[in-house]
Amino acid sequence: MTESLLFTPHDLPARWRRTRVFTFVDTTFSAFLPLWQRWRDDEARCDRLHVVAVATLNALNDPPSTDDASPLAAELARAWPMRVPGVHRLEFDEGRVVLTLAIGDDAEALLSKLWLRADAFQLHATDDPRKLCKSLARFAGDGATVCANASGPLPMPLRRALESSGFECLPAATDTRLVARFAPRWRVRRHEPPLPCATSTREAIVIGAGLAGCAVSSRLADRGWRVTLIDRHALPARDASGNPAGVFHPIVWRDDSVAARLTRAGFLYALRRWQALEDAHHDLRRSDAGLLQIADTPEDADALAAAIARFAYPSEYVQPMTRADASHMAGVDVARGGWFFPRGGAISPAAVCAAQLADGAARITPRMNTEVTRIAHDGRIWTAFDSNGGEIARAPVMVLANAHDAARLTGLYGTPTRSVRGQLTVLESSALDALRAPVVGEGYAVPLGADGALIGATYDIDDPGRDIREAGHRENIGRVAGMLPELAHSPMHIRAGRVAFRCVTSDRMPMIGQFADESAARRDARQLAGAWPLDLPRMSGLYGAFAFGSRGLVWATLAAELIASQIEGEPWVIERELADAIDPARFLLKALRHGEIDAA
Incomplete structure (x- = not known):
C-alpha cells in the first residue's frame, strides 16, 4: 500500500497530533508497518497508537521477512503470534504502539465482536457491505474517516451502506477508492463506543497486592497513571499468590468454548508480559520444559487428540500425547495419555508480583499493613477508609483486586463468590525426583529441583481452617498418584505444607471489569428486564479483578489489560462476548432478565 493511499485520506499524521490515543482499524492487513514508521518519524505524534487488524487465520501463515531492510518488520516478525484464533495483542516501543490482531475464520464477523472507538478505518471493498458498515458505525469516533479500496470499480452498495450508517462520502473518492467521514444526521447506534474514564487526574487506587492487583498497578503505571496499592499484609503476594510455585497453561475442550477461548487469550497475553519482564532482567523463576496434562480417562485423551487435530492447533501451542509419549516427556511413568503444552509450565507468583511492582516503581506507591473496611464515592472521587473511619487514600478511579473482600465492599447482588481452601504439599524426596516438567490433571506436581516437589491441591469449599492437615497431605498424594502411579509405591517425606484460599464464582469464571450501579439498576428494573x-x-x-479460582496466573495479566483499556477508552483486548462472560454485573443482569429484582 502506497503512503498516499494510506495517509492522505485520513489526514495523517495531522489528526493524531490532536489526541492522546489514536486508533486505526485495518481490514487489509497491510497498514501496521507504514503507520508505525510514520508515527516514529513524527515528533508531534500521539502518545499511544493503536492499530486493530482483522484477518482470517491464514494471515498468520507468513510473518514479515526478517531479511526485510526495515528494522520494524524484524521486530514484528519476532513478536509474531501463534497460529491460533482469537485476539492477539502485540506491544512495541515500550507499549506506546499496540497492534491488536483479531484472527478468525470470518474476519468480518469477528470485527463485529470487538469493542473499541476508532479514529480511522482502512478497508477492502466487499460486494455486500451492509453488515460491515453497521460495525463501522458502532465503533466510529467523532469524525472518524473511512478509506475503502478496490482492485476494480467500487460497488455502489458500499456508498449506500456507508451513507445509511451515518457516514458522509467525500469528494476525494475515485472509481477505485471511496473516502468517507462519520457525520451522522440521526442516531445510528444504541450505545456509544468506549470513552476514557472522565477524570482530570490520572490517579488510581488498587486494593489487593496479589497477582491481580500487581498486574493492574503495572498496566496503569505503564500508561502514566499514579497508583496507590493497598494491602492488609506487610508484603505483596501473601495469600494464594504466595504459593511456592503455580502452574500456567490454556485449556483445550472438545469445542472451542468461551472458557477455552478466554483461557487461551489469557495464557498468550501472560507469556508476552512475562517475557517483557524477563527482558528487563527480572527473574520470574519460570520453568522452560513445558507442561503435561494427563487425561481423566483414555477416552478423554482420544477425544482431545481428535479436537486438537480438528482445530489444527500448531505444535507450539499443544500436542496430543500417548501414554508412552507422555511418560517419556515427564521422565516418570504416567497413568494415561494426555496433551503437552510446550509453552506452559510453572512460575513463582510472588516473583511475578515483585517484578511488576519494580517495573512500575516510579508510579506505584504501596500502602502495606493497611486494611480497607469501607469505600465511598462522592460522585467524583473514590475514597478508601480503615476500620477507624480514617481516610487511607482517594482517587477518581478504584480497582478492587482483593478476592472475597471485593464482593463485600461493593455489596454485589446475590453473594456470587465463595471461598475454597487449598492445601499444598511439598515432598522432600519421592518418585517425583525424576520428574522433568510440571504435570497437571486430577491434581498437579511441580518439580522444585533441590527443594523437592510441590503437589496439590485440596479443594475445600467454604472451609475457613488455616491448619495444615495430614488428611490434606494424603489427599494430595492420592490425587497425584492417580496420574503418576509410582508415587503410590515410593517412600516419601513431607517437608512442608501451606494453606491458601481461592475465591471462585458459581460459574467458575472470574470477575473482571467495571461494576454496575446496582441501585440505579434496581430503580430501573422493569426497563432493564x-x-x-x-x-x-x-x-x-x-x-x-477477582474470583480467579486456581487460574490467577493465566487470567491476571489479561484482566489488568482489559481494565486498563476500559479506563483509557482503548480497544478491548478480548472480544465483547468474552468480556460479557466475566463481567462483574453478569449475575445481576441474569436476575434482571428473570424478573427476580423488583423496582426500588
Whole structure:
C-alpha cells in the first residue's frame, strides 16, 4: 500500500497530533508497518497508537521477512503470534504502539465482536457491505474517516451502506477508492463506543497486592497513571499468590468454548508480559520444559487428540500425547495419555508480583499493613477508609483486586463468590525426583529441583481452617498418584505444607471489569428486564479483578489489560462476548432478565 493511499485520506499524521490515543482499524492487513514508521518519524505524534487488524487465520501463515531492510518488520516478525484464533495483542516501543490482531475464520464477523472507538478505518471493498458498515458505525469516533479500496470499480452498495450508517462520502473518492467521514444526521447506534474514564487526574487506587492487583498497578503505571496499592499484609503476594510455585497453561475442550477461548487469550497475553519482564532482567523463576496434562480417562485423551487435530492447533501451542509419549516427556511413568503444552509450565507468583511492582516503581506507591473496611464515592472521587473511619487514600478511579473482600465492599447482588481452601504439599524426596516438567490433571506436581516437589491441591469449599492437615497431605498424594502411579509405591517425606484460599464464582469464571450501579439498576428494573451488559448503568471509576479460582496466573495479566483499556477508552483486548462472560454485573443482569429484582 502506497503512503498516499494510506495517509492522505485520513489526514495523517495531522489528526493524531490532536489526541492522546489514536486508533486505526485495518481490514487489509497491510497498514501496521507504514503507520508505525510514520508515527516514529513524527515528533508531534500521539502518545499511544493503536492499530486493530482483522484477518482470517491464514494471515498468520507468513510473518514479515526478517531479511526485510526495515528494522520494524524484524521486530514484528519476532513478536509474531501463534497460529491460533482469537485476539492477539502485540506491544512495541515500550507499549506506546499496540497492534491488536483479531484472527478468525470470518474476519468480518469477528470485527463485529470487538469493542473499541476508532479514529480511522482502512478497508477492502466487499460486494455486500451492509453488515460491515453497521460495525463501522458502532465503533466510529467523532469524525472518524473511512478509506475503502478496490482492485476494480467500487460497488455502489458500499456508498449506500456507508451513507445509511451515518457516514458522509467525500469528494476525494475515485472509481477505485471511496473516502468517507462519520457525520451522522440521526442516531445510528444504541450505545456509544468506549470513552476514557472522565477524570482530570490520572490517579488510581488498587486494593489487593496479589497477582491481580500487581498486574493492574503495572498496566496503569505503564500508561502514566499514579497508583496507590493497598494491602492488609506487610508484603505483596501473601495469600494464594504466595504459593511456592503455580502452574500456567490454556485449556483445550472438545469445542472451542468461551472458557477455552478466554483461557487461551489469557495464557498468550501472560507469556508476552512475562517475557517483557524477563527482558528487563527480572527473574520470574519460570520453568522452560513445558507442561503435561494427563487425561481423566483414555477416552478423554482420544477425544482431545481428535479436537486438537480438528482445530489444527500448531505444535507450539499443544500436542496430543500417548501414554508412552507422555511418560517419556515427564521422565516418570504416567497413568494415561494426555496433551503437552510446550509453552506452559510453572512460575513463582510472588516473583511475578515483585517484578511488576519494580517495573512500575516510579508510579506505584504501596500502602502495606493497611486494611480497607469501607469505600465511598462522592460522585467524583473514590475514597478508601480503615476500620477507624480514617481516610487511607482517594482517587477518581478504584480497582478492587482483593478476592472475597471485593464482593463485600461493593455489596454485589446475590453473594456470587465463595471461598475454597487449598492445601499444598511439598515432598522432600519421592518418585517425583525424576520428574522433568510440571504435570497437571486430577491434581498437579511441580518439580522444585533441590527443594523437592510441590503437589496439590485440596479443594475445600467454604472451609475457613488455616491448619495444615495430614488428611490434606494424603489427599494430595492420592490425587497425584492417580496420574503418576509410582508415587503410590515410593517412600516419601513431607517437608512442608501451606494453606491458601481461592475465591471462585458459581460459574467458575472470574470477575473482571467495571461494576454496575446496582441501585440505579434496581430503580430501573422493569426497563432493564431485557437488558444486555452495555445497557446496565455503571459505577463511574470502579472496577474489579477477582474470583480467579486456581487460574490467577493465566487470567491476571489479561484482566489488568482489559481494565486498563476500559479506563483509557482503548480497544478491548478480548472480544465483547468474552468480556460479557466475566463481567462483574453478569449475575445481576441474569436476575434482571428473570424478573427476580423488583423496582426500588
